Amino acid sequence: MTSSDTACIAQPADGMDRLRAVRAELDAIDQELLVVLRERLDCCVRIGLLKKQGAIPMMQPQRIGVVHERAAAFAVENALSATFLHAFYDLILAETCRLEQAIIDGSMPSTSK
Numbered sequence: 488m489t490s491s492d493t494a495c496i497a498q499p500a501d502g503m504d505r506l507r508a509v510r511a512e513l514d515a516i517d518q519e520l521l522v523v524l525r526e527r528l529d530c531c532v533r534i535g536l537l538k539k540q541g542a543i544p545m546m547q548p549q550r551i552g553v554v555h556e557r558a559a560a561f562a563v564e565n566a567l568s569a570t571f572l573h574a575f576y577d578l579i580l581a582e583t584c585r586l587e588q589a590i591i592d593g594s595m596p597s598t599s600k
Contacts, residue, residue: 524579531583535590545587551580 538545558576562569589595 493532527579528582531586531588532595535587535595538587545584545591554580554581 501594535545554576555573555578558572561567575578586595
């Protein structure tokens with residue numbers, strides 16, 4: 488076997504090693520994303536409690552607009568799909584509304600975790 492044959496054989500393994508390393512980086516980012524999402528939902532639980540205490544309606548359409556506008560601006564500034572971020576926030580906001588409504592209705596356990 489020549490040195491060029493050895494290089495060709497080693498290349499796929501080297502490529503797989505790099506792929507594993509980048510996937511490990513992605514896994515760490517995913518974990519951070521989940522932790523931040525948990526923190527966001529915990530914050531929304533606190534907001535729900537404040538709304539309940541103050542008899543403030545759960546639905547705040549102007550606030551949803553602010554969140555979507557901020558995401559759209561972030562998309563433009565960071566070359567991301569505004570459509571994707573809008574859909575992403577629609578999912579997050581739907582869960583937020585579910586949590587807040589459960590708190591206001593009194594059907595939410597004392598902790599969201």
